[in-house]
Amino acid sequence: MSDETRYVYNVAHAVDPLGDLEEEAEKATKHNRAKVGSARPSSLLYTYGPGAIMDLPQFTIMPTGLDDWDRIWSRRESAPPQIHAPRLRDVVRLMLRSPDVQLRPYPWQPKKHSRSTEGNDLGVPARVFPQWLRCTGCDMLGLVTQFDYRNTHPFRTDLAVFEHAKCTGRAGAGVRKPTRRTAIPARYLLACVDGHLDEFPYDLWVHHGQPCAQAELPALKMVDRTAGKGASALIRCASCDMRRPMNEAQGEAGRAKLPRCRGRHPHLDAFEPKGCGNETRLMLVGASNLWFPATHSIIVMPESKEEKESDLADRVRTSLGEKLAKYRNSLDMVRDLLGMPGGVDVTGLTDHDLEQVLQAASAPTDTPEEQEQKLRDWDPVDLLVPEWNYLLRDIIGPGVEDPTSGLALATRERGESLPAAITRVLAVERLRKVNALVGFTRIDDMERAGDLPRRLVPLTRTPRPAWTVATEDRGEGIFLQLDEGAVAVWEKRVEDSALWTLHRKAHDRNFERRFSETAGKIKPSSRLKPPRYWLVHTLAHVLIRELALTCGYSAASLSERLYAWPADGDRPPAAGLLICTTASDSDGTLGGLVQLSEPQRLEGVVANALRKAARCSSDPICAKRTPQEPEDFLHGAACHCCVMASETSCERANRFLDRRFLLDLPGSTLGFFQAAE
Structure with missing residues (x-):
């Protein structure tokens, strides 16, 4: 096994749609048009990325690993475009354990009109999966x-x-x-907890693991008269007339009848070199737990002088590669190399400045041991701290705009009737959000910190990928900051309450049941969000529901970005939120959300949101919901009638919510806003 690959892979099976099209053209045949569908960048990142199964009108496909995407890019003379987000890029490099990872958009180019040809050489390669199909006319089951x-x-x-x-x-x-x-x-698959996915072995299943006694290639049929009711199909061998229902493979009892995992990654067309051997589970093609993306995102903020210098040095290092050490002492040669297509513009640098850049670019990178230590110490909050710090800066004049980052902020006066606990309001008139994919999991979602690294399925066969796919969204938002003094006093009172004790015990039970393999290494309390997070999170949800009524965007189009953590070392405390909406096109959004940041309008939004949060159509059951032994749900007085939001809006899957932390509900006196008043 070489350093360039870590999987068993047959290069003859490479997915190369454009190469197939060229071969068909040489044969003078025209039946293969290569492209079979389309999808938005956001759906390819969060729903149908590499390794997921995408439903097309007539069949299903799986986008392949990024190795196959390189064949698409290589057909262009120009270098692939990159998305500039150094802060996110550095985190992605840490996650992927690769020092040179770049962020690239999806291979796509807009067309001038419907019949133009530009962009025909770009697209996401995919393979048909699953490759077992069933005839709708005669029930024939075949490859x-x-x-x-x-x-x-x-x-x-x-x-x-x-x-x-x-x-x-x-x-x-x-x-x-x-x-x-x-x-x-044919809608049945096999999956394991380490992210492997395989076809269901229908021929072995119907014959109970033995070959057919009547035919070397038996004729199979899938008889299914009750579609949509789980594993209701019957597999029949027309050659020997053996039959076996699929419902035998369901549940705990069915797992013992299924074969062990072979360690297959169909998106990479490869197998684990040492196999897998885990128990497999029966899955349906459209199952919601078949693919969970592992993504990271940032709101791009203006870079400091130090950040700009560090980014320039990094771009010079990755552009020159091995030539950096060879021509390090020849500034003229370095300028010529960087001036080539796809290079770095250093024409404005003096020789002294260029020398400083080359010195920084030549600095040794972290050793593998140092990288692993950084990965263990990394906290997802580290991505949010620079954003929080910038949003707290004083703004001179009515607003500030940075063309490089795409961020435009405007100050807003506080309305007289706005709760005193809300101390700062900013209109984020324009923002740029960058999202990057680092892998995915199956069966269960990937926790960002402390989870088992092996559960994260890689996107490439190479152990050190050169790039990963990212998206760039533009939009608008409203930023609110809470009074830190009031939050700290309230948080101490909550931590001493019986309600918080019950939430903490429920979280311990949830953690130990869901992450039994990591429970011995990580204290559940280190993963429990502090009370201020519950407060800010619940406030964000009730505001999203209220804003959606008047801003012109649906509630599913609004998303939250929460800044809520206590002081920790050099990290200052935070208590605030950004509610934003973004779109993947270059024009961004229309401004309906920002308009609601005006003092009089925001007063009405906040007042109505808090008033509605005081009541729920499921009260008193919802208002008094508290987890008791053996329950392990991670919310309190919150349900879909009052607080919970759509999956696209919430960053925590509707966990860590409780209306009692916002307002005093019957039987509770922990409401932050009543205490602040």
Whole structure:
């Protein structure tokens, strides 16, 4: 096993759609148009990224690993574009244990009109998965090679389809003339907790692990008359007439009948070199726990002088590569190399400045041991601290705008009736948010800190990837800061309360049940969010629900960014929130959210949000909900009728919420806003 790859992989099976198209052109055939669908960058990052299964109108596909994407980029003479976000890039490098990782957008180029050809050489490579298909006419179950593929219309990718060319219908329906019938994916898969995914072995399943006694390649059928009711299908071998229902593979009892995991990563077309051996679980193609992205994001802030110098040195280092050490002492040669296409602009630097940059670029990188230590010590809050610090800066004049970062802030006066605990209001008129994908998990989501590293499925076969995919969104928002003194006093009172004790015990139970393998290494209390986080989080949710009524965006389009942590070493305490909406196009959003930051309008929004939070249609059950042994839910007085938000809005999957921390509800006197008043 070389240093360049860590998986067993057959290069002859490489996914290369454009290469396939070129081969078809040489043969003078026109049936393969390569592209089979489209998706927004945000959905490719959070829903259908590499290793996920995407539903197309007629079949399902899986975007491949980033190794195959390089074949798309390599067909262009120009260097692939990069997304400039040094702070996020450094964290991604730490997560991927690769010192040279760059952030790249998805391979896409807009067209001038519907029939233009620019951008035809760009796209996300994917393979058909699962590759077991079922004929809708006769129930034949077979591999994709047993069906015909048709995709002849260049502007109707929804017509791409696999067909059974000579379907004669189901038995008992009389003799029919062979006709073409659509084939759809067989919906069963096998997955394990370490992120491996495999086809379901239908032939071995129906024959109880033995070969068919009547045929070397048995004819299988999947009889399914109750679609949508779990594992309700029946697998039948038409060669030997053996039958076996799929519901035998369900549940705890069914796991013992399933084969052990082979360690397969279909998005990489590779297997773990040492295998896996974990228990497998029966999964459905459309299961929501089949793919959980592991992403990190930042709001891009203006860079300090030190950050700009560090970023320039890094770009010089990655641009020159091995040539840096060779031509380190020849400034003219370095300038020529950096002036080539895809290089770094250093024309404005004097020789002395360039020498300083080269000195910084030549500094030794961290050793693997140092990288592992940094990874163990890293806290997701580290991404938020620079944002918080910048948002607290004094703004001279009505506003400030930074064209490089895309951030535009405007001061807002506090309305007279705004709660005194809200001390600062900013209108974030424009912002740029960058999101990067570092891997994914299956079956269970990946916790950002302290989880098992092996659960994170890599995006490439190479152990040190050169890049990862990222998206760049633009939008607007409203920033609110809470009074730190009032929050600190309130937080101490909550920590001494019986309610907080019950929440803490519920979190311990949840952590130990969900992360049993890490429970011995990590104290559950270190993962429990402090009371101020519950406060800020609950406030953000009730504001999102109220803002959605008048800002012109749906509640699902609004998202929260929470700054809530106590003082820790050199890190100052924080208690504030940013509610924003973003879009992936270059124009950003329309300004409806920012308008609500005006004093009179914001007063009404906050007052209505707090008033509505005092009541829930599920009260008194919701208002008094408190986890008791053996319950382990991570919320209190919160439900979908009053506080909980959509998955796209909440950064914590509706955990750490309790209305009793906002207001005094019946039986509770821990409300922050009543205490502050």
